[in-house]
Amino acid sequence: MVIEASLDRPAVSLAGSTPSGRGANPVVDAELESRIAAALEACVGIDTSKIIVTIVPGGVILRGSLVSMDDRNSVVDAALRVTGVTSVGDEIDVPHHRSAQR
Structure with missing residues (x-):
């Protein structure tokens, strides 16, 4: 998992680094x-x-792929439960779900 900063800050990984950009x-x-x-x-x-995960004012945007809609829903719900997150932009792809809809 990678956590990115908002547009005015560099990306931050989960390796314990601290953001050094110009965020608010x-x-x-x-x-x-x-x-x-x-x-x-x-x-x-x-x-x-x-x-x-991209941090934006008041929320996050989730991008990437997961194997099932249940996983996708669980990840979105987990992000929504985080204190300080007021919105989650869900851009998670579920390839098997997409191909089944065709």
């Missing part, structure tokens, strides 16, 4: 990033390694 409040953003990372990692049985 890097300390608050770092805390939010940490809480989101923990929430997604706590999704038992879901491989979140292909999820990219």
Whole structure:
């Protein structure tokens, strides 16, 4: 899983690095990033390694791919439960679901 900063900040990985960009409040953003990372990692049985989380004012955008709609719903719900997140932009792709709809 990768956590990116808002457009005016560089990307931040989950390897314990601290944001050094020019975000509105890097300390608050770092805390939010940490809480989101923990929430997604706590999704038992879901491989979140292909999820990219972009921090935006008041929320996050989730991008990447997962294997099922249930996984997708669980990840979105987990992000929504994080204190400080007021919205989640869901851009997660579920390839098997997409091909089944054709």
